[in-house]
Amino acid sequence: MSTAPRSYARKVIQPEMTVRQVAVDFPASQEVFRRYGERDSPPARFGHLEPLGHFAQRCGVRLDALLAELATATGAPVESSGRFAERAHHGFILSALAITLTLGAGWGAWLLWQIATQGRFTGVPAAYVIAHGEAQLWGFIVLFVMGVSLRTVMQGAVRIPGGVWVCRAFLALALVGVGGGVMWSVLPEASVSAGLMSAAALVLLSVGFLGLQFVLLRGKWRDTWTRAVLASGFWLVAWACVTAWLRWNAGAAGPGVYTNEQRLLIIELAVFGFAMNSIYGFGQMLLPGLLRIGSTRDWAIELGQWLHNGGTLVLCAAAALGGSGVAMVAGSVLLVGGAALFAVGHRGFVGRRRTSHGEEKGHVVLDFYPPLAFFWLLAGLALMAGGVAYESANGTPLPHAYVGAVRHALTVGFMTTLILGVGQRLLPVLDRTVLAIPRLAVVIFVLIGTGNLIRVVTELATLVTPVAYPLMPISAVLEWTALLLFTVNVAATMFHRDPLLRRGRVTGRSSLAVLLGEHPWIENRLRPIGTRYLERTRSVPEELTLGTFAESEGIEPAGLVAEINEWLATGPAAGPQQCVGGASGATVGSDCASR
Numbered sequence: 001m002s003t004a005p006r007s008y009a010r011k012v013i014q015p016e017m018t019v020r021q022v023a024v025d026f027p028a029s030q031e032v033f034r035r036y037g038e039r040d041s042p043p044a045r046f047g048h049l050e051p052l053g054h055f056a057q058r059c060g061v062r063l064d065a066l067l068a069e070l071a072t073a074t075g076a077p078v079e080s081s082g083r084f085a086e087r088a089h090h091g092f093i094l095s096a097l098a099i100t101l102t103l104g105a106g107w108g109a110w111l112l113w114q115i116a117t118q119g120r121f122t123g124v125p126a127a128y129v130i131a132h133g134e135a136q137l138w139g140f141i142v143l144f145v146m147g148v149s150l151r152t153v154m155q156g157a158v159r160i161p162g163g164v165w166v167c168r169a170f171l172a173l174a175l176v177g178v179g180g181g182v183m184w185s186v187l188p189e190a191s192v193s194a195g196l197m198s199a200a201a202l203v204l205l206s207v208g209f210l211g212l213q214f215v216l217l218r219g220k221w222r223d224t225w226t227r228a229v230l231a232s233g234f235w236l237v238a239w240a241c242v243t244a245w246l247r248w249n250a251g252a253a254g255p256g257v258y259t260n261e262q263r264l265l266i267i268e269l270a271v272f273g274f275a276m277n278s279i280y281g282f283g284q285m286l287l288p289g290l291l292r293i294g295s296t297r298d299w300a301i302e303l304g305q306w307l308h309n310g311g312t313l314v315l316c317a318a319a320a321l322g323g324s325g326v327a328m329v330a331g332s333v334l335l336v337g338g339a340a341l342f343a344v345g346h347r348g349f350v351g352r353r354r355t356s357h358g359e360e361k362g363h364v365v366l367d368f369y370p371p372l373a374f375f376w377l378l379a380g381l382a383l384m385a386g387g388v389a390y391e392s393a394n395g396t397p398l399p400h401a402y403v404g405a406v407r408h409a410l411t412v413g414f415m416t417t418l419i420l421g422v423g424q425r426l427l428p429v430l431d432r433t434v435l436a437i438p439r440l441a442v443v444i445f446v447l448i449g450t451g452n453l454i455r456v457v458t459e460l461a462t463l464v465t466p467v468a469y470p471l472m473p474i475s476a477v478l479e480w481t482a483l484l485l486f487t488v489n490v491a492a493t494m495f496h497r498d499p500l501l502r503r504g505r506v507t508g509r510s511s512l513a514v515l516l517g518e519h520p521w522i523e524n525r526l527r528p529i530g531t532r533y534l535e536r537t538r539s540v541p542e543e544l545t546l547g548t549f550a551e552s553e554g555i556e557p558a559g560l561v562a563e564i565n566e567w568l569a570t571g572p573a574a575g576p577q578q579c580v581g582g583a584s585g586a587t588v589g590s591d592c593a594s595r
C-alpha cells in the first residue's frame with residue numbers, strides 16, 4: 001500500500017469552516033450559534049452548511065468578534081490566516097509561469113531561431129544558453145515545486161504566525177536569484193555584484209527551504225515519499241552552493257567561461273537531484289489517486305529511489321571530479337533502473353477506468369500526460385546511458401545536438417509535460433474549484449507532445465542533415481503556445497468566480513458549497529427532494545459542482561439547476577426575517593429565523 005501523508009488538520013476553528021462543522025467538532029459552540037438564531041432542523045445535524053465568514057456577515061457581526069465568542073465558548077484556538085494559507089501557492093505558480101514565458105521558453109525560442117538561421121549550435125553565446133537554462137530551472141521548476149509544497153506537505157509553515165512572511169521571503173529570494181543571474185549573464189562586467197548577490201539569495205532560499213522541510217517532515221522520515229522530498233532539499237542546497245561557487249570564480253567573465261563539465265554538473269544537480277526527487281516524492285503521493293492506480297508496489301519505489309540517488313551522486317561526482325566514462329555509464333544505468341522501478345511501483349501508470357465523469361476529476365486527457373511524461377523519462381535516460389557508453393568506448397565527446405536532444409527530452413518531454421498534466425488536475429483541487437477551461441487540456445497535450453517530439457527528432461536529425469535546422473523552431477512555437485495556454489487555464493482557474501457570484505444564477509458547473517454559503521436557505525429546500533447527502537455531511541467540498549451532486553443523488557442535473565434558479569428568483573419564502581443579534585446586538589434582514 002502507498003504511504004500517503006497523514007492529515008495536517010489540527011483542532012482549531014477557522015473562518016472557512018461551516019457552522020455545522022464547528023457545531024459537530026465543538027458542541028459547546030452551538031449555544032453561540034443559537035444566540036444568533038441558528039435552529040435545530042432534524043433529521044439533519046445542527047447548523048447549516050454555511051461558512052463562518054458568511055454567517056457572521058449575514059448576522060451583522062464582525063468575524064473576529066464571532067471567532068472570539070466561539071473561542072471563549074469552546075476553549076478551542078482560532079486561526080484566521082486560512083485564506084492566505086489556501087492561496088500561498090498563487091504567487092509562486094504565477095511567477096513561475098511569467099518567467100517561463102519570457103526569460104525561459106520565450107528566450108529559448110529566440111535562441112533556437114538564431115541556431116536555426118545560422119545552422120550551428122555555437123551560433124548563440126554560451127552565456128545566453130546558460131541563462132535560459134538557469135531561468136527555467138530556478139524560475140520555472142523550483143518556483144512551481146515550492147508553490148505546490150507550501151500549499152500541501154509544507155502548509156504547516158504557512159499557518160504559523162509569520163508564515164505569510166516566510167512565503168513572501170522565499171518568493172522574493174527566488175526572484176532576486178533569477179533576475180540577478182540573468183543580468184550577470186548578459187552584462188557580466190557591469191554586474192558582478194548582481195551575480196554574487198543573486199547567488200547568495202539562492203543559497204539562502206535553498207537552506208531556508210531545506211530547514212523548513214526538515215522541521216515539518218522529519219517525524220515522517222520512514223515514509224518513502226518524505227525521504228524523496230527531503231533528498232530534493234539536500235540536492236537543492238548543493239545546486240545553489242555550486243552555482244554560487246561557479247559565479248564567484250567566473251566573476252566579471254560571466255558564465256560563458258563555465259566548462260562543459262561545470263554546465264553538466266549544474267543540470268544534473270537541478271534535474272536529477274532536485275526536480276526528479278520532488279517528482280518522485282510528490283508523484284508517490286498524488287499519482288495513485290489521480291490515475292486510480294490503487295495500491296502501489298512500495299518495494300519497487302523504495303529501491304528505485306535508492307538507485308536514483310546513487311546514480312545522481314555518481315554522475316555529479318564524475319562531472320565535478322572529471323571522473324571516468326565508466327562512472328558516467330554506471331550512474332546513467334542506475335538512473336534508468338530507478339525510473340523503471342518507479343514505473344513498476346506505479347503499475348505502468350495505467351489506472352482503473354473512471355467510474356464518474358464529474359468535472360472535479362478533470363478532463364479524461366489528463367490521464368494521458370503522466371504516461372507520456374514517463375515515456376520521455378525512460379527514453380531520455382536510455383539515450384543518455386547509450387550516449388555515454390558510446391562516448392567512453394570511442395573516447396570522442398558526444399556532439400552538442402545529441403546532448404541537447406537528450407536534455408530536452410528530460411526537461412520538456414518529462415518534467416514540463418508532467419507539470420502541465422498534474423498542474424491542470426491538482427491546481428483546481430488546491431483552489432477548491434474545477435478547471436476553468438477543461439477542453440484546453442486536450443490542445444495543450446497535443447501541442448506539448450508534438451512540440452517536444454519535433455524538437456528531439458529534428459535536433460538529432462541535425463547530426464545527419466542540415467535541412468533539419470530550419471525545422472527546429474516549429475517546436476518552439478508549439479511548446480511556447482502550450483505553456484501560454486496552460487497559463488491561461490491556470491490563471492482562469494485561480495481567479496475563477498462562480499457563475500452564481502457573477503450572474504446571480506447557477507449552472508451545472510456552479511459550486512454547491514458556494515450556493516449553500518451564499519444562500520443557506522437553499523439547503524432547506526434541497527433536503528425534502530431527497531438529498532440525503534446534505535443531512536449527513538459537515539461541509540461540502542468547494543469543487544463539488546451542482547451537476548455532479550445531482551448525478552450522485554439520482555436527480556436530473558438540468559432540472560435541478562432550473563429549479564434552483566427559480567428559487568433564487570423568488571428568494572426565501574417568508575418575508576424579511578431577523579437574524580438575532582449576538583454580542584454585537586446587530587440585526588439584519590435575513591432568513592435565519594425561518595429555519
Ligand code: HEM
Pocket residue numbers: 104105106108109110111112115121129130132133134136137140141263267403404405407411412415416459475476477479480
Ligand atoms: C519553448 C521551450 C524551449 C525552448 C525553445 C528551448 C530552447 C533551448 C535552446 C535553444 C537551448 C540551447 C541549445 C541546446 O542545447 O539544445 C536550450 C538549452 C537548455 N534548456 Fe531549453 N528550451 C525550452 C524549454 C526549456 C525548459 C522547459 C527547460 C527546463 C525546465 C529548459 C532547460 C534548458 C537547459 C537546462 C538548457 C541547457 C543550458 C546549458 O547548456 O547550460 N528549456 N534550450
